[in-house]
Amino acid sequence: MGIIQKKICMLGTFAVGKTSLVAQFVHGIFSEKYKTTIGVKIDKKSLELDGQPIELLLWDLTGDDRFQKVSTSYLRGSNGYLLVADGTRKPTLDVALTLHKHAQATLGEVPFVLLLNKADLVDEWELEDEDWTHLQALGWTILQTSAKTGTRVDEAFRILAQQLVPS
Amino acid sequence: MKSSALPSGLLESLDVAVLERAEDRSFTLLGEAPPWLRHLWPTAVATREHLHPETRFIFLEHFYDEAGPLWDQDEEAPITSEMWTEVDATGHEWLLEATALKLEGRSLLLLKFPTIAPENYREVLQKSRELSLEHYRLHKEIDRREVLLHCIVHDLSTPLAAINGSLRLLLDDALVPEEGEPLVHIGLRQTDKMRGMMREMLEAFSRHAQPGQPLDTDAAPDLGAAVQELTTGLAPSATLKGVRFHIETEGANSSHGWPVVGEATRLERVLFNLLENALRYAPVDSEVVIRLMDEGPSIRFSVEDAGAGVPKDEVYRLFRKFAQGSGKTGQVGLGLYFCRITIEGWGGAIGYNPSPLGGACFWFRLPKPTVQSH
Numbered sequence: 385m386g387i388i389q390k391k392i393c394m395l396g397t398f399a400v401g402k403t404s405l406v407a408q409f410v411h412g413i414f415s416e417k418y419k420t421t422i423g424v425k426i427d428k429k430s431l432e433l434d435g436q437p438i439e440l441l442l443w444d445l446t447g448d449d450r451f452q453k454v455s456t457s458y459l460r461g462s463n464g465y466l467l468v469a470d471g472t473r474k475p476t477l478d479v480a481l482t483l484h485k486h487a488q489a490t491l492g493e494v495p496f497v498l499l500l501n502k503a504d505l506v507d508e509w510e511l512e513d514e515d516w517t518h519l520q521a522l523g524w525t526i527l528q529t530s531a532k533t534g535t536r537v538d539e540a541f542r543i544l545a546q547q548l549v550p551s
Numbered sequence: 552m553k554s555s556a557l558p559s560g561l562l563e564s565l566d567v568a569v570l571e572r573a574e575d576r577s578f579t580l581l582g583e584a585p586p587w588l589r590h591l592w593p594t595a596v597a598t599r600e601h602l603h604p605e606t607r608f609i610f611l612e613h614f615y616d617e618a619g620p621l622w623d624q625d626e627e628a629p630i631t632s633e634m635w636t637e638v639d640a641t642g643h644e645w646l647l648e649a650t651a652l653k654l655e656g657r658s659l660l661l662l663k664f665p666t667i668a669p670e671n672y673r674e675v676l677q678k679s680r681e682l683s684l685e686h687y688r689l690h691k692e693i694d695r696r697e698v699l700l701h702c703i704v705h706d707l708s709t710p711l712a713a714i715n716g717s718l719r720l721l722l723d724d725a726l727v728p729e730e731g732e733p734l735v736h737i738g739l740r741q742t743d744k745m746r747g748m749m750r751e752m753l754e755a756f757s758r759h760a761q762p763g764q765p766l767d768t769d770a771a772p773d774l775g776a777a778v779q780e781l782t783t784g785l786a787p788s789a790t791l792k793g794v795r796f797h798i799e800t801e802g803a804n805s806s807h808g809w810p811v812v813g814e815a816t817r818l819e820r821v822l823f824n825l826l827e828n829a830l831r832y833a834p835v836d837s838e839v840v841i842r843l844m845d846e847g848p849s850i851r852f853s854v855e856d857a858g859a860g861v862p863k864d865e866v867y868r869l870f871r872k873f874a875q876g877s878g879k880t881g882q883v884g885l886g887l888y889f890c891r892i893t894i895e896g897w898g899g900a901i902g903y904n905p906s907p908l909g910g911a912c913f914w915f916r917l918p919k920p921t922v923q924s925h
Contacts, residue, residue, distance in 0.1 A: 398680045420677045423634030426609045455633050
């Protein structure tokens with residue numbers, strides 16, 4: 385069975401944990417130190433889904449903010465994407481929702497998953513009942529992850545990968 | 552005669568790797584490889600021909616979508632990619648960009664560092680984002696404290712209403728001996744004032760209020776009268792402690808009083824904060840000296856006590872939000888901050904000096920209202 389290669393982009397504003405999620409998924413490591421990403425960093429992860437070998441190309445893009453905007457050219461050729469928000473900073477969820485619209489406009493309707501990251505700091509989360517209601521109404525696949533503890537990180541990437549592979 | 556050929560080692564010294572694309576879409580390394588390429592892709596430097604850079608730098612596969620048409624169609628305007636980061640085995644990050652161009656029919660791929668100095672760019676971006684995160688954190692902290700303040704003020708209102716109500720009942724039901732009635736009236740006036748103060752404190756610290764904005768501009772408050780009334784109100788507390796208020800005046804014409812720019816209720820709150828502070832820190836059986844001085848265009852107020860004064864290393868933050876003395880008397884540290892934003896909002900100034908009495912001297916200066924012709 386040949387290896388299927390799929391490109392996945394990590395989208396979100398700065399410091400939500402995109403790089404940390406990739407590092408946790410690919411290398412099983414986490415660092416507390418914040419180091420901003422410039423441009424894009426590409427990592428590979430091989431896995432198997434229902435006996436099918438898959439190679440995921442993880443495009444860890446720079447955070448989208450007023451200091452640096454994400455170029456849509458990075459999105460070109462993506463098979464899917466992970467939207468990442470930081471539960472302790474509510475505005476990051478708004479950015480994620482905006483980036484989703486841009487991604488859809490660029491790529492069309494490709495599979496994606498929304499990750500509410502930093503679940504290890506849930507006591508500091510800023511999401512209110514109305515936010516949860518709104519998110520549930522969207523009908524998206526949404527996971528609460530922690531790149532620090534690894535909670536649901538592997539699951540998040542696998543869920544997306546499953547949607548990218550023809551059944 | 553000098554050669555017109557480029558000196559060897561030029562590209563290497565410019566940190567540029569130049570590869571030429573062949574018809575089979577493999578690449579050949581031209582010239583000397585720069586040090587970073589030797590570090591990141593040593594096999595290419597050894598092999599030099601039939602190279603596929605996209606196998607080492609995955610990002611290039613993406614770039615070829617744009618570069619391909621340029622190479623295939625004889626276009627000459629170069630295309631430069633977005634930046635991307637390569638991480639070496641030591642974890643060091645290399646920021647790179649690629650340029651595709653066609654020169655004299657030859658398809659070329661240049662790999663190099665971005666035009667802007669990568670380390671400077673990274674440093675600026677890193678710092679900007681860190682500051683942005685810190686700003687967000689501080690904003691959250693301020694919000695939390697404002698909520699705390701509102702809760703405290705709100706919770707104080709209830710017992711105060713009970714005290715006020717009880718005092719009124721004592722008077723209304725004639726339960727107080729005649730000689731005690733003035734004291735009950737003092738209590739009622741003070742509780743009424745405190746309730747008014749709480750309402751205004753909430754307004755003052757609300758986001759939408761302008762600090763120091765006068766609420767009642769009909770009449771300039773009389774600073775002298777306000778001081779007299781407050782010292783009378785605080786007299787019972789002072790007496791319990793054996794502290795005496797001593798008021799000195801200089802320069803004012805008694806028929807004109809001591810009018811200042813401002814608003815009566817807030818001015819009373821400023822005075823209450825300062826006088827109550829002085830009373831709290833004054834030692835038993837001492838004097839709190841209050842001075843009013845007519846300075847011409849302004850009036851200066853000062854209050855001095857004979858207490859321990861403010862430690863030198865705490866003076867700089869006296870008038871800031873949430874500044875508490877080392878004694879941490881349980882106050883939330885907003886009184887002097889409120890005084891500052893109020894006085895400064897009225898065009899005045901406020902400050903602290905060590906007192907000749909050995910304790911603290913707090914002062915403020917307010918402009919006199921300008922006389923309007925009728």
